Each structure stands twice: as C-alpha cells, then as structure tokens.
Amino acid sequence: MSLVAQSLELTRGVPHLNALSATFERGKLTTVIGRTLAGKTTLMRVIAGLQNADSGTLTLDGKPFSTHAAWQRDVAMVYQQFINYPHLNVFENVAFPLRKKRVAGTDIKLQVRAMLEQLGLAAFAERRPSQLSGGQQQRVALARALVRKADILLLDEPVVNLDYKLREQLRDDFRSLLKTQRQGIIIYNTTEPSEAMMLGDQLVVVHEGRILQTGLPATVFEQPASALVAAIINDPPMNIIAGHLVGKHIVAGDGVRLPKPARFNGLADGAYRFGLRAHDLSLKNNGIPGKVTFSEVSGSETFIHAKTALGQTVTQVAGVHIAPLGSDVSLAVATESLFVFANDGDGRLLSAPNRGQR
Amino acid sequence: MDQIGTRFYKLSFLLPGFLVLLAIILFPLLFTIRVSLSGWDAITPGLGWVGIKNYLNVFGDTRFWQSMLRLSGMAVGSVLIQYVLGFALALLVWRDIKYKRFFRVLFLIPMMTTPVIMTVIWRTILHESLGPANDLLGVVGLGPYQWLTSPAWSIAAIMMVEVWQWTPFMFLLLLAGLISLPREPFLAAAIDGAGPIRTFFNVTFPLLAPVSIGAIIIRLIEASKLIETVYVLTSGGPGTATETAGYYVYIKGLRDFDIGYAAALSITYLVIMMILLTLIAKLLVKFMLGDKPQ
Amino acid sequence: MNGLVSFLKYAAIAVWSLFVAAPLLWAVTTSFKTANGVTGGPTYIPWLQYEPSLQGWRTLFGGAGGIDIVGPYIDSIIVTLSATAISIVLGTLAAYGLSRYDYRMGFVKNSDIVFFFISQRIMPPIVLSIPFFLMLQFLGLLDSKLGLILVYVALLLPIAVWIMVDFFDGVPRQIDEMAMLDGLKPFEAFWKVVLPNSLPGILVAAMFCLIFGWNDFFFAFTLTFTDTQLLPVAVVALNSSVTPWWSLSASALVSVLPLIVIAFFVEKLLSRGTLAGAIR
Numbered sequence: 001m002s003l004v005a006q007s008l009e010l011t012r013g014v015p016h017l018n019a020l021s022a023t024f025e026r027g028k029l030t031t032v033i034g035r036t037l038a039g040k041t042t043l044m045r046v047i048a049g050l051q052n053a054d055s056g057t058l059t060l061d062g063k064p065f066s067t068h069a070a071w072q073r074d075v076a077m078v079y080q081q082f083i084n085y086p087h088l089n090v091f092e093n094v095a096f097p098l099r100k101k102r103v104a105g106t107d108i109k110l111q112v113r114a115m116l117e118q119l120g121l122a123a124f125a126e127r128r129p130s131q132l133s134g135g136q137q138q139r140v141a142l143a144r145a146l147v148r149k150a151d152i153l154l155l156d157e158p159v160v161n162l163d164y165k166l167r168e169q170l171r172d173d174f175r176s177l178l179k180t181q182r183q184g185i186i187i188y189n190t191t192e193p194s195e196a197m198m199l200g201d202q203l204v205v206v207h208e209g210r211i212l213q214t215g216l217p218a219t220v221f222e223q224p225a226s227a228l229v230a231a232i233i234n235d236p237p238m239n240i241i242a243g244h245l246v247g248k249h250i251v252a253g254d255g256v257r258l259p260k261p262a263r264f265n266g267l268a269d270g271a272y273r274f275g276l277r278a279h280d281l282s283l284k285n286n287g288i289p290g291k292v293t294f295s296e297v298s299g300s301e302t303f304i305h306a307k308t309a310l311g312q313t314v315t316q317v318a319g320v321h322i323a324p325l326g327s328d329v330s331l332a333v334a335t336e337s338l339f340v341f342a343n344d345g346d347g348r349l350l351s352a353p354n355r356g357q358r
Numbered sequence: 359m360d361q362i363g364t365r366f367y368k369l370s371f372l373l374p375g376f377l378v379l380l381a382i383i384l385f386p387l388l389f390t391i392r393v394s395l396s397g398w399d400a401i402t403p404g405l406g407w408v409g410i411k412n413y414l415n416v417f418g419d420t421r422f423w424q425s426m427l428r429l430s431g432m433a434v435g436s437v438l439i440q441y442v443l444g445f446a447l448a449l450l451v452w453r454d455i456k457y458k459r460f461f462r463v464l465f466l467i468p469m470m471t472t473p474v475i476m477t478v479i480w481r482t483i484l485h486e487s488l489g490p491a492n493d494l495l496g497v498v499g500l501g502p503y504q505w506l507t508s509p510a511w512s513i514a515a516i517m518m519v520e521v522w523q524w525t526p527f528m529f530l531l532l533l534a535g536l537i538s539l540p541r542e543p544f545l546a547a548a549i550d551g552a553g554p555i556r557t558f559f560n561v562t563f564p565l566l567a568p569v570s571i572g573a574i575i576i577r578l579i580e581a582s583k584l585i586e587t588v589y590v591l592t593s594g595g596p597g598t599a600t601e602t603a604g605y606y607v608y609i610k611g612l613r614d615f616d617i618g619y620a621a622a623l624s625i626t627y628l629v630i631m632m633i634l635l636t637l638i639a640k641l642l643v644k645f646m647l648g649d650k651p652q
Numbered sequence: 653m654n655g656l657v658s659f660l661k662y663a664a665i666a667v668w669s670l671f672v673a674a675p676l677l678w679a680v681t682t683s684f685k686t687a688n689g690v691t692g693g694p695t696y697i698p699w700l701q702y703e704p705s706l707q708g709w710r711t712l713f714g715g716a717g718g719i720d721i722v723g724p725y726i727d728s729i730i731v732t733l734s735a736t737a738i739s740i741v742l743g744t745l746a747a748y749g750l751s752r753y754d755y756r757m758g759f760v761k762n763s764d765i766v767f768f769f770i771s772q773r774i775m776p777p778i779v780l781s782i783p784f785f786l787m788l789q790f791l792g793l794l795d796s797k798l799g800l801i802l803v804y805v806a807l808l809l810p811i812a813v814w815i816m817v818d819f820f821d822g823v824p825r826q827i828d829e830m831a832m833l834d835g836l837k838p839f840e841a842f843w844k845v846v847l848p849n850s851l852p853g854i855l856v857a858a859m860f861c862l863i864f865g866w867n868d869f870f871f872a873f874t875l876t877f878t879d880t881q882l883l884p885v886a887v888v889a890l891n892s893s894v895t896p897w898w899s900l901s902a903s904a905l906v907s908v909l910p911l912i913v914i915a916f917f918v919e920k921l922l923s924r925g926t927l928a929g930a931i932r
Binding site: 048049050069070071073074075076077079081083085086087096097100101144148 | 824826827829830831832833834835836837838841845848849
C-alpha cells in the first residue's frame with residue numbers, strides 16, 4: 001500500500017525531474033531531503049497534480065493516479081510561504097475544505113474548533129490571516145491541511161521561513177500532530193538534516209531531480225551511498241578530502257600522511273575521496289596545521305572552519321571555543337571514522353566506519 | 359501551470375473573450391483591407407476589384423500626407439507637454455502639501471469628463487468676441503487672438519484642449535508610480551546630502567522611467583487617433599489647417615462616401631502609425647532605460 | 653528661500669487648479685444665462701453682470717432651443733453599463749486564463765495573446781468605423797443599442813484584459829492551487845477564491861471601462877442616427893452656429909457629472925496604493 005513514482009521526467013522549467021522513481025509508504029512519514037532547487041517542490045507539485053510530468057507515472061495502491069486532476073486527488077499541501085485564503089477568517093479558512101466536502105455544519109464547527117484548539121489558534125478564529133504572525137499563519141495552513149484527513153499530505157519545507165524558536169516549536173508539534181494522520185501518506189520536504197532525521201520514518205535524498213538514496217534515516221546516515229549524499233545529509237557538511245592509499249598509509253590533501261586502518265585493507269592503492277564528519281576532527285597540539293577562516297558558535301558547540309593541509313575543513317568542538325580569524329589551529333583525524341568514497345562522479349561509498357566506532 | 363485535466367478549463371477561460379474580440383475586430387480589419395482594393399464609392403457601391411490603384415492614389419495625395427505630418431506634430435507636441443505638466447503636478451501633490459487629497463481629486467477631473475462635450479464648452483470659451491478667453495487675456499493687455507480662425511492659433515487651441523483633457527492621465531499614472539516607489543533610495547540620497555534637484559535627476563526620474571515610458575506610449579497611441587477635438591472645435595479648418603489624418607479619412611469615407619479610397623487611406627494611416635509608435639517606443643526605452651548607471 | 657519655494661509650489665497648484673476648473677465654472681455660469689446674457693459679451697457673475705435664469709436647465713426636458721436629454725441619458729447608461737459588464741466578465745476570465753495557464757501554440761505565447769488584446773487600442777476609430785458601419789448594417793443592428801454595445805465591448809475588452817492580467821499576476825497562484833487541492837474545480841476556485849481577492853482590480857478595470865465607454869463619441873456618432881442617441885452625440889448636436897449656450901452648458905454639465913464622482917474613487921484607490929499594483 002503505497003504511492004509509487006516511476007521514472008518521472010520533467011525537462012521544461014527549473015528544477016527538472018530526472019528519471020525519478022520513489023516509493024512512499026502508507027502510514028509512514030517520508031522526509032525528502034535535498035538542497036534548494038534539487039526538485040523537491042517540483043516532485044510535490046507533480047504528486048499533487050499541479051504540474052504535469054513529461055513522462056513517467058504515479059500509482060496509488062497499485063491504481064493509476066497520474067490521470068487524476070488536482071481536485072480529484074485528495075492531496076493536502078502546506079507551502080513554505082504561508083498561504084491562506086486572505087478573504088476568509090481563520091475559522092473559515094480551516095472550514096473551507098470541509099464545506100467543499102459537504103460536511104454537516106455542526107460537524108464542521110466541532111472539527112474546526114478541535115483543530116484550532118490543538119494548534120493553539122482558538123483565540124484567533126475570527127481574525128484574518130494577514131492579522132497573524134508568520135508562525136500563526138503557518139499553523140492555520142497546517143490546520144486546514146490536517147482537518148481534511150487527506151489521503152496524501154505534502155509538507156513543503158513548512159518551517160523554513162520561520163525564525164529559529166518558532167521552527168523548533170512547530171517541528172515538535174508536527175511529531176504529535178502527524179501521528180493522528182498515520183493511515184495516509186505523508187511527505188515532508190526539507191533541506192535540514194536534523195529535521196529529516198528527527199521526523200522521518202523513511203528518508204529520500206534528492207539531488208538535481210534524481211534520487212540518490214532511499215532508506216531508514218539511520219541507515220542513510222551510517223551508510224551514505226555516496227560522497228554527495230554524505231554532504232547533503234550532514235550539517236555541517238561532511239569534510240571530503242582528496243587523497244591516495246599508498247601501502248600502509250593514507251596520503252591526504254597536500255601530503256598529510258595518516259596511518260591506514262585495517263578496515264581499508266581490501267582497497268587497492270590509488271586515488272580516493274575520504275569523508276570525515278566535523279566531530280571526527282578535533283583540536284590537538286602538533287597535529288595538522290591550518291589557519292582559521294571562519295568560526296561560529298551554535299548552541300553548545302563551536303564550528304571552526306579552517307584552511308589546512310587537508311584542504312578546507314570544518315571541525316566541531318564541544319563547548320564555546322574562541323578561534324579568531326587567521327589564528328593557527330592544529331587538527332587530529334580520527335582515522336577509524338573515515339569514510340572512503342570512490343574517486344568518480346558522485347563518489348560511491350566503498351567503506352564506512354563500523355557502527356559505534358564513530 | 360500545466361496540469362492534468364485542465365485543458366478544457368484553460369480554453370474556457372480564454373476563448374470567449376478572445377473569440378469575441380477576434381470577431382469584432384479582425385473581421386472589420388480584413389474587410390477594410392479588401393475594401394481598400396475596391397472602387398467602392400457613392401456611385402458604384404460594392405467590392406469591384408481595382409487592385410492597388412487606391413494605394414497609388416494615396417501615395418500622391420499631398421493633403422493626406424500633410425494631415426499625417428500635422429497629426430504627428432500635434433500628437434508628439436501635446437503628449438510631451440502633458441508629460442512634463444503631469445510629472446510636475448504629480449510631484450507637487452505627492453507629499454507634504456495642504457489639502458493634498460482635494461487637489462489630487464481636482465487634477466483628475468478632466469480625464470473623467472467627456473472629451474467632445476468639454477470641447478464644445480471650450481469652443482464657447484474660445485469664441486472670439488463672446489468667449490471669456492479673449493476677454494480675460496484683454497484684461498492683462500493680450501490679444502484678442504483668432505483662436506478658431508487663424509491656422510496657428512487653431513492648432514494651439516486644439517493642443518490646449520488636449521492638454522486640459524489628458525494631462526490628468528499622465529498625472530494619474532505618474533503619481534501612482536511615485537506613491538509606489540521604495541523609500542530607501544530617497545533616504546540614501548538624503549544621507550548623501552543631495553538637494554531636491556539632484557535627487558530628482560538621480561533618483562526620482564530614473565526610478566519612474568518605466569512608468570514614464572508606459573504612460574507616454576499609451577498617450578501617444580491615444581493622441582494619434584486625434585479626431586473628435588478637431589471635428590468639434592474647428593472641423594479641420596480654417597481651410598485644412600487643423601485637419602488630422604483621421605479627420606481626412608472621415609471626410610473621404612463617411613462624408614464623400616469614397617469608401618474604397620478611404621479604406622486605403624485608413625490602412626496606410628494604421629500602418630504608418632504602428633511603425634512610428636514602435637520606433638518611438640524603442641527609442642524611448644533606449645534613451646530612458648538604456649543608459650542607466652547599473 | 654524655503655518660503656519662496658513653498659510659495660511657488662502653491663502658486664503653481666493654484667494656477668493649474670484654475671485652468672482645470674475654468675471650463676466647468678464657465679459652463680456653470682453660462683447655464684444660468686439667457687440670450688441676453690450671452691450676446692452682450694462675456695459675463696461671469698450672476699445678478700451682478702447678468703440676470704440668472706433657469707431656462708437652460710428647463711430645456712433639458714425638451715422645449716425650444718434645447719434637447720430632451722432624458723432619452724439619451726438612459727441610452728447612454730444602458731449601453732455603457734452593458735458594455736462594461738460584458739467586458740469585465742469576458743476580460744476577467746481571459747485575463748485569469750492568461751495569468752495562470754500556458755497557451756503555447758507554435759510561436760504564439762501568452763505575451764503575444766496579451767499583446768493582441770492590448771493592440772486593439774491602437775486602432776483609430778475611423779479605421780474601424782467604416783467596416784463597423786457595414787457590419788452592423790448587415791446584421792441589422794445599425795442605429796440600435798445592441799449594435800453599439802457590441803462595438804463598445806471591442807473597445808473596452810482590451811482595457812479590462814490589460815488591467816486584470818497585471819492584477820491577477822499579483823495574486824499568489826498558490827491560493828488557487830490550494831483551492832483545487834481542497835477539491836474545487838478551476839471555475840469554482842476562480843469564483844470562490846480568486847475573485848473575492850481581486851475586487852480592487854475589478855473595480856479599477858470597471859472604472860476605466862466606464863470612463864472610456866461613457867465618453868466615446870465617434871462610434872455613437874457614426875453608427876446611430878435617430879432611434880438610439882447617446883449623450884455626447886445629443887450634446888454635440890447643439891453645437892451649431894446659433895448655439896443656445898445656456899442649454900448646451902446645462903446638458904454638458906449633467907452629462908459629465910456622474911463620471912466626476914469616479915475621480916473621488918480613483919483618488920481613494922491611489923492613496924491606498926491599490927492603483928500602483930501593490931496589492932495588500
């Protein structure tokens with residue numbers, strides 16, 4: 001029981017879809033992660049019937065779906081812009097889809113009231129959307145999408161335009177709210193790895209209109225199919241270091257020699273790309289030297305961006321760490337945590353660290 | 359927005375209006391072209407084919423070419439005056455002025471009035487002995503002028519009426535443009551210490567260039583149809599001194615019933631107008647947008 | 653220095669205000685004159701310079717030296733309102749289509765279709781009047797209100813399309829998309845969601861249609877004779893060599909009065925920024 005997209009192609013307009021195939025299972029929340037303009041929104045619009053793919057098909061529970069018009073599809077969508085009906089008040093906005101479905105007046109009242117209550121909007125029922133804050137407007141949009149109990153619910157980066165605090169709050173609400181819709185198909189677009197990991201039962205990684213990897217969030221995180229996937233699903237992005245395997249050593253960047261872990265023994269000597277998460281680099285005296293290019297404190301962590309012999313790197317350090325621009329740093333690499341990717345297009349995964357070792 | 363199942367709706371939105379306009383406009387236009395190739399006149403009505411004979415006659419018709427030239431001069435001249443005045447007025451009531459809204463309404467009124475009807479009133483005003491124009495100018499020692507009987511003053515009179523009627527239109531578009539302008543460039547200019555004149559030439563005028571071009575082109579299109587004011591105010595006279603292309607076609611077609619020839623005249627008129635307007639539009643865009651600093 | 657600039661500003665405003673108001677004020681004072689008040693040379697102030705009379709205003713309802721304005725007034729209202737209504741309906745639908753859908757046919761794109769609509773405004777009335785004359789004759793609609801309405805739709809439809817395409821482009825299309833996802837077919841979405849959010853645009857378009865429709869003279873003049881007579885034609889008919897200026901002025905004033913009201917609406921929309929295309 002699922003929504004299946006098969007070889008969707010869309011070449012007019014940007015972003016394209018490129019032979020995109022994916023399965024979205026019923027009762028699960030699938031997060032679609034990809035950079036801006038990766039084709040996430042386009043995919044949703046095709047699923048919703050708002051845009052026509054050049055070729056390819058959609059089937060829902062085995063039955064053809066692509067021939068239905070948007071208004072026949074039972075799809076609800078929440079846009080990243082806060083889209084509501086400007087001429088209707090909050091109550092009528094949420095009641096709108098129910099009125100169309102000819103739900104009885106008293107039921108509408110009950111359902112809408114309950115929904116508004118749940119989303120903390122009860123006090124604003126009489127207001128126009130334009131009189132609400134961005135977060136409240138997006139809640140109204142969400143309420144309207146949820147109240148329908150639509151078969152397919154599409155959430156297109158719903159929190160991206162909100163400030164940090166509201167984003168956290170609304171994201172928490174999603175987890176509980178979406179549980180009430182678990183008989184349907186839920187797809188959630190995001191550019192943020194943490195959001196994708198936290199919300200998704202399934203993860204789909206999209207890049208330039210094609211699917212790079214599908215799987216459980218943890219699996220994708222542990223075993224990214226390629227260097228490209230690793231870059232997309234890590235925040236800060238995984239360090240990708242060019243290098244070679246030479247005998248018992250790894251020669252990385254501008255000739256930094258590192259011991260080769262036993263895990264790499266099956267790999268022939270030659271050029272590779274090595275992946276290293278930011279928290280697998282650390283500060284250490286007499287390590288690999290570099291100069292700080294940028295540093296940011298996020299919560300209780302500090303990210304130090306530096307130009308080193310390994311190339312441009314980002315290091316995650318616990319605690320607040322003052323690293324002035326241009327100052328010297330010295331880094332250590334946890335070699336056991338290195339990913340090895342092939343030195344080809346996307347950088348196919350050849351070896352990933354064992355679980356628990358990272 | 360290319361969607362499943364929308365083809366029917368897509369066509370039902372556009373087609374009614376499109377087909378109605380096509381039927382009402384395209385048929386007459388094609389018909390006029392056909393008529394222009396016929397010898398239709400008061401004596402022998404009908405579509406008797408004469409080839410391009412009418413067009414050859416148009417070519418040698420100096421009265422027509424003079425009226426075309428006169429029309430171009432009057433249209434360009436009056437539109438330029440309207441633009442300068444309209445811009446000045448819009449600037450005057452744009453910001454801090456007492457009774458701003460009253461003056462805005464007042465300045466808009468002429469474009470709401472029926473041009474021919476107001477032209478009839480203007481005719482009484484410009485009456486050489488009974489009208490107030492010469493009377494009031496006499497108080498300050500000017501005139502009397504032969505508003506409607508001397509060639510030069512008749513042209514001036516027509517242009518004045520056009521300016522009275524249509525400056526409000528320029529005013530409206532430019533004021534709407536001014537009101538919608540962002541604040542930041544003006545703040546930046548103020549911080550740079552630019553005076554009102556420099557602010558106008560460096561900020562206001564360039565920012566309004568697109569609106570200006572639009573407004574001028576719309577007005578030129580309308581002005582190039584000039585006929586009603588001429589008909590009421592001077593009937594093309596004295597002699598043919600104020601005869602515009604449209605008015606000449608009117609005389610040939612609907613007064614002399616030389617329909618085939620009038621049709622050839624109107625097609626020539628239309629084609630020349632479209633060429634000139636396109637040229638002017640291109641030049642305006644080039645000069646007002648082309649040499650922008652950015 | 654500042655005082656001088658300010659003085660010049662108000663002086664310029666005053667001069668232009670006077671110029672704008674002059675013809676209307678002249679018409680007002682003339683409408684209360686009689687033959688004596690006119691032929692003795694220009695006079696301005698009633699009682700002081702001439703003895704005011706209601707003769708001009710009485711002739712509005714028939715009588716010597718005037719026209720019965722009631723018939724033309726009703727004809728003008730019927731023709732203008734019908735043509736405006738038809739143009740707004742057809743124009744709004746077409747503009748919505750052009751704003752939302754892609755009509756690619758060969759090398760013809762949406763912008764070309766919009767240009768086709770707008771380009772009709774380039775047609776000089778005289779170019780169209782001869783074929784219109786023959787066409788209406790063929791249809792038996794010469795000298796009829798229906799014929800004029802048809803012609804006016806051609807004049808006004810481009811205005812409606814022009815204004816509304818711009819307006820709809822400013823209404824976020826996600827609103828209609830959302831309505832369709834909520835189960836509304838395109839017509840329903842247009843009617844229930846797009847239209848209620850487009851009223852200012854429709855108002856502006858309707859105002860321009862009213863102005864251009866009510867104020868047309870040439871087509872009414874060439875396509876109607878006796879059965880149907882619109883206001884401008886009726887008033888201009890008084891413009892003979894022995895013009896009764898008093899009844900001319902009175903009828904001119906009542907003819908232009910209704911549209912002057914529009915100036916107030918336009919100013920209101922202008923001050924709110926609606927006209928500038930800045931929606932909400």
